[in-house]
Amino acid sequence: MNHSLKLSCIFFTFFFLNTTLSNSQDLLDILESETPKTTEIVSAIFKGTRIANGHSVETRKKGVLEFLISHRFGRVNGGFYQLFGLDESNIRFALEYAVSDNFTLGLGRSSFDKSYDGFVKYRLLQQKTSQNTFPVSVTLVGSMAQKTLRDYPADDKPDFNDRLAYTTQVLIARKFNSAISLQVAPTYIHRNTVPTFQDPHDILALGIGGRMKITNQVSVNAEYFYSFNPIESITPRDAFSISVDIETGGHVFQLMMSNAITMIEKSFITETTGNFFSGDIHLGFNISRAFHLGNKK
Amino acid sequence: MYRAALICICLLFSIIGFSQERYITKQGYISFYSHTPVEDIKAENNQVLSIVDLSTGNVAVTLLMKSFEFEKALMQEHFNENYVESDKYPKASFEGEIQNLKEILDGENGVAAITGDLTVHGITKPITMEGKLKITDDAVNFDGSFMVTVADYEINIPSVVARNIAKEVEVTCKLEHTPYR
Numbered sequence: 001m002n003h004s005l006k007l008s009c010i011f012f013t014f015f016f017l018n019t020t021l022s023n024s025q026d027l028l029d030i031l032e033s034e035t036p037k038t039t040e041i042v043s044a045i046f047k048g049t050r051i052a053n054g055h056s057v058e059t060r061k062k063g064v065l066e067f068l069i070s071h072r073f074g075r076v077n078g079g080f081y082q083l084f085g086l087d088e089s090n091i092r093f094a095l096e097y098a099v100s101d102n103f104t105l106g107l108g109r110s111s112f113d114k115s116y117d118g119f120v121k122y123r124l125l126q127q128k129t130s131q132n133t134f135p136v137s138v139t140l141v142g143s144m145a146q147k148t149l150r151d152y153p154a155d156d157k158p159d160f161n162d163r164l165a166y167t168t169q170v171l172i173a174r175k176f177n178s179a180i181s182l183q184v185a186p187t188y189i190h191r192n193t194v195p196t197f198q199d200p201h202d203i204l205a206l207g208i209g210g211r212m213k214i215t216n217q218v219s220v221n222a223e224y225f226y227s228f229n230p231i232e233s234i235t236p237r238d239a240f241s242i243s244v245d246i247e248t249g250g251h252v253f254q255l256m257m258s259n260a261i262t263m264i265e266k267s268f269i270t271e272t273t274g275n276f277f278s279g280d281i282h283l284g285f286n287i288s289r290a291f292h293l294g295n296k297k
Numbered sequence: 298m299y300r301a302a303l304i305c306i307c308l309l310f311s312i313i314g315f316s317q318e319r320y321i322t323k324q325g326y327i328s329f330y331s332h333t334p335v336e337d338i339k340a341e342n343n344q345v346l347s348i349v350d351l352s353t354g355n356v357a358v359t360l361l362m363k364s365f366e367f368e369k370a371l372m373q374e375h376f377n378e379n380y381v382e383s384d385k386y387p388k389a390s391f392e393g394e395i396q397n398l399k400e401i402l403d404g405e406n407g408v409a410a411i412t413g414d415l416t417v418h419g420i421t422k423p424i425t426m427e428g429k430l431k432i433t434d435d436a437v438n439f440d441g442s443f444m445v446t447v448a449d450y451e452i453n454i455p456s457v458v459a460r461n462i463a464k465e466v467e468v469t470c471k472l473e474h475t476p477y478r
Contacts, residue, residue: 027357028392030477031346034323040363044378061370101370178384216379217455247379248457292369 042127045137045175046183048252049096049104049121050286051209052223052241053260053268057139057173057183059123060098063293068094068108070286072261077279085283092263097293110264117264119143127174141169145264162193167265169207179213187225189266198232205269211245219245221254225269239272243286254286318352320437320474327360327470329445331463338372338462340365347472349437354398356411358391358472380452381418389417391424401430409439418450428470437474442467 046056049066060066070092074085082088094108102123109116125138147163166189173183185207194201209223225239243256259274260267261282274280325345331338342365347358362383367373377383393413400406409430414421428441444465447454454462 027348027350027355028359028390030319030321031348031357031359034321034346035359036323036344044374064370178378178382216382216453247375248455249375249461290371292371 037131039131039133040129042129042137042175045127045173045181046211046221047219047245047247048254048286048288050254051183051211051221052243052254052256053239053258053263054185054207054209054223054225054265055119055121055139055141055169055171056209057123057137057171059102059104059121059139060096060290062098062100064098065291065293066096066098066288067291068092068096068286068288070094070263070284072112072258072263072282072284074261074282075274075279076257076281076283090261090263108264110262112262113267114148115145115262115264115267116148117143117145136172136174139171139173141167141171141265143167143265145266158193165189165191165266167269169265180210182208182210184208185225187265187269189270191266194231194233196233200229200231203230203270204228207269217247221245227270231270234271234273236270237272237275239268240276251290252286252288256284256286257281258284319348319350319477321348321477322346322472322474325358325360325470325472327358327468327472329365329466329468331466333461333463335461338367340367340373340376342366345470345472347439347474348477349395349439349474351398351402351432351437354395356391356393356395356413358470360389361387362389363387380454386417386419389415391415393424395430401432407431409441411441415445417445418452420450422449426470435476439470439472439474442469444468 046058049056049058049060072090074082074088076084078085090110090112092108092110094106096104096106098104104121106119119141121139121141123139125134125136127137128134145165152158168188169185171183171185173181175181187205187207189203189205191201205225205227207223207225209221211219211221213219221243223241227236227238230236237259239258239260241256241258241260243254246253259276259280259282260272262268262271274282323346324343325347326341326343327345328339328341342360344364345358345360349356362381363377365373365376367376391413393411396410396412397406401409407429408427410425410427412423412425415424424443426441426443428439431438445468446465447462448464
């Protein structure tokens with residue numbers, strides 16, 4: 001009898017203590033403890049789908065059609081006579097459509113070499129924090145380019161296939177904090193035809209890029225591509241670009257300086273000849289405008 | 298022994314009854330709406346946590362800024378990245394008190410007046426709101442709205458988009474609480 005009374009008392013004390021404690025507990029603390037643990041996807045590793053010339057891991061959300069207008073002017077060291085390169089320009093128009101949040105298709109046309117290009121971009125993995133963390137985002141890019149410039153003798157017209165080149169990239173990026181993101185991009189480029197026998201059909205390259213946010217709307221990006229086995233018949237240099245991203249409502253403006261005049265992977269990674277540090281700098285810009293098609297929820 | 302047990306049971310019941318003064322929801326709804334001649338922007342959050350203590354009239358609400366869903370994905374990105382800086386200030390919270398709880402419990406009034414402090418973007422400001430409050434044994438439902446001045450919370454809107462975003466946005470809450478054990 002005594003025993004059960006004691007038990008009841010212990011029970012009672014326990015309950016009493018428990019409720020008094022939780023009563024004095026702040027309501028916000030209860031909410032804090034009730035907050036479900038969630039996995040958070042790290043978004044906006046880069047502002048745009050390009051770091052400068054090359055792709056970033058970013059893809060647009062489903063139903064977004066992005067219209068890109070890009071210019072690369074001539075070399076700055078052309079001097080006043082060339083108005084610091086502004087007399088000459090390579091223009092690329094492109095339409096990029098996000099079929100799903102992870103999958104984008106793009107088509108582009110560059111005035112340089114009168115090239116057409118198409119690409120598919122697939123976001124494979126995303127950086128995550130909180131519950132299930134994952135350190136990086138990974139996006140795959142496959143692109144194809146066709147040169148249509150008639151720079152061949154009239155009696156030796158190359159086949160369609162002869163002028164195709166393919167690029168495959170694995171983009172791996174990490175947002176270290178809200179200001180700094182870095183990306184590495186192992187790249188494989190294949191050409192169906194090469195100018196001379198010494199030139200490799202297959203070129204391996206590694207891209208390194210990053211961004212630093214200056215304000216919420218402005219970031220500075222840099223990008224560098226190193227080729228392991230460059231083309232022999234010309235004297236190529238590694239592509240290096242610095243750009244400034246300025247974001248407004250539905251636009252991203254990218255102003256840049258680059259030693260490359262082209263904007264297609266197979267060209268700027270392997271065919272760039274300018275020496276950035278002796279002034280072979282092309283000023284340029286990308287303007288992107290996003291249109292929302294369909295009802296995105 | 299029987300008396301002791303009876304007392305214990307009675308006390309236990311009173312404790313349980315007492316703890317049922319608190320009502321909670323984890324799937325509350327809060328939306329905000331910005332209207333300008335250029336465009337209307339609406340964002341909805343369905344993962345709002347809210348708790349009401351009917352013994353004191355105290356209320357508390359928290360939500361994750363990243364859980365606001367916009368019609369356009371880019372808006373959502375800009376909202377989190379550029380305006381409310383969700384990486385730095387992930388949560389918004391409200392702590393307040395129902396001013397006329399007694400009237401509502403007595404069935405004299407169905408509209409609650411709530412005052413308290415709203416914290417958004419790391420800035421805390423006092424606000425007042427009114428809304429329908431319905432209290433039953435197994436539910437406490439609140440349905441209300443209030444206006445928030447964006448500049449009060451030091452949220453900087455760049456001049457290029459200033460015409461697209463209202464100076465004052467309307468916040469709407471639908472919180473359906475159930476007993477909290």
